[in-house]
Amino acid sequence: MANTDNSPQGGVGGTSYLYDQGTTPNTRTVVSQKNRILTPHYGNNQALHQMGVLSSFSLSESKTLDTVRGIGFGDQIAELVPSVTDPVQISMERALLYMCNLWQATGYASGVDGPVRSLKHHRWPFDIEQQIVFSTLVDADFGTDVANVGYEGTPGSFDGGIQKISYPQVTNDPQRGNYSGGNPGSSAGHSALITIFEACWFNSSGTSYSKDSGMVMETGDANASDVHDFSSVYGEFLATGNDPTLGQYGSIRYADQSKFVSAGGGLTGGGTSSIFALGAADNV
DSSP states (O other): OOTTSSSBTBBBOOGGGGGGGOOOOSSSOOOGGGEEEEEOOOOSSSOOOOOEEEEEEEEEEEEEEEEOTTSSSOOOEEEEEEEEEEEEEEEEEEOOOOOTTTTTTGGGOOOGGGOOOGGGGSSSSSSEEEEEEEEEHHHHHHSSOOOTOOOOOTTTTTTTEEEEEEOOOOOOOOTTGGGGGGOOTEEEEHHHHHHEEEEEEEEEEEEEEEOSSSSOOEEEEEEEEEEEEEOOOOOOOOSSSOOOTTTEEEEEOGOOOGOOOOOSSOSSSSSSHHHHHHHHHTTT
């Protein structure tokens, strides 16, 4: 029996009409229609596929900041010390399908495909890929400076988390037959910002049935073991910005650059740079 609601191919998780694609507005503000959530689907081990029928997808992250104070120094915070980061919390709400529930859409043998009915049957983690797809307006300003083509970043570089997303062929526009070397209807793509949530575990799952609503919704909350751009090398000297040792502007509390020595043509000590002097003056 063919399960058209759980038949991953072409980048999406199903082939029924529920997975038909439509147009999206072109804005500089991120819109939810261009936010694609990809997960493994049960029965397919080739790639992650777009889940579909998601009504909401939310992320949250937190960490404790411990306060350092000293007796005899008044009501003054000497330093804030970041503690360890809590796992990324992911919440999903999805329309329950007869042939494909949330468990099946994240790689598990559930529903018509298997026996998983409870969190206690949750034995293996799964990955989530989030693609924030750029609009045509942004594509024209980014990378190749050409819209509707898509930019492919360089692994290990700052743009490594940017990837090209291809789209199926649509009706061609004869007025734009020579656009970007070809008609965009037959060769179309966008750039997308990729974020990988690695080794996710569900910590809650629920389904809501109501006499006042016909549609049944299911929810799932998960924690991610790690989050990254899938391309960069992470470690102690990860470039994150606001680094005074490189002359970047950050906090004036850390602006005593006479203590910093650069090994590669950056700061060599001997005073405060103009950018920090300007910053200090602006705060007077």
